[in-house]
Amino acid sequence: MNIDHVATVRQARRGSLPDPVDAARRCERAGADGIVCHLREDRRHIQDRDVMRLRRQVGCPLNLEMSVAPDIVRAALRIRPAQVTLVPERRRELTTEGGLDVLRWRRRVTPLVRRFHEQGIEVSMFVDPVSKQLEASAQTGARTIELHTGGYANASTAAKRMRALAALQRAARQGRRLGLSVAAGHGLDYHNVNAVTAIPEIEELNIGFSIIARALVVGIEPAVREMKALLRRR
Secondary structure (H helix, E strand, C coil): CECHHHHHHHHHHCCCCCCHHHHHHHHHHCCCCCEEEECCCCCCCCCHHHHHHHHHHCCCCEEEEECCCHHHHHHHHHHCCCEEEECCCCCCCCCCCCCCCHHHHHHHHHHHHHHHHHCCCEEEEEECCCHHHHHHHHHCCCCEEEEECHHHHCCCCHHHHHHHHHHHHHHHHHHHHCCCEEEEECCCCCCCHHHHHCCCCEEEEECCHHHHHHHHHHCHHHHHHHHHHHHCCC
């Protein structure tokens, strides 16, 4: 469960409510298996203190999405979440727009993977479902990939959606062959998630915005339970 956009609402008034840590605890009670948050360089939603409080107060594993900027790396090593997911980051983007170009940044990323592993922190690479990116991810020493599902979720036609789904299926199989654990996420909601949950190699889905949007109507715990019910149908 990604709780970034609870903090987005809070930051609109620069106040203390709603509290993303309280939301995370409620998500955990409702069945979330892990909590995800993105500590951005511009701190537009999640703040350093939020991550530290999540680390201390939430029982399920904490997955910190992050860029490879030095100050963010230092913060992650100080906080020591269960896992970090390395993602690209551009200041003007509304949300993460694509996977990390691990092929391009492999030499810079590989020492970071080693450094995190030495501290007992797992590392995942958020990548597009492209063969060369998966191979490069494995070469860094990372043990997990998260497939970017935005191409599938945002497809404008049924034909494009099916092609994007096929790419996810191929990438998930390749990831498994490379010895990687396979997760997926971005843009998944209550209407499009079923086809992705049907991919047997995918072990984990990271979902946030659609659940937070649903929570505005039904509450956060019912919204999490509704999504969990869909995931159990696989």
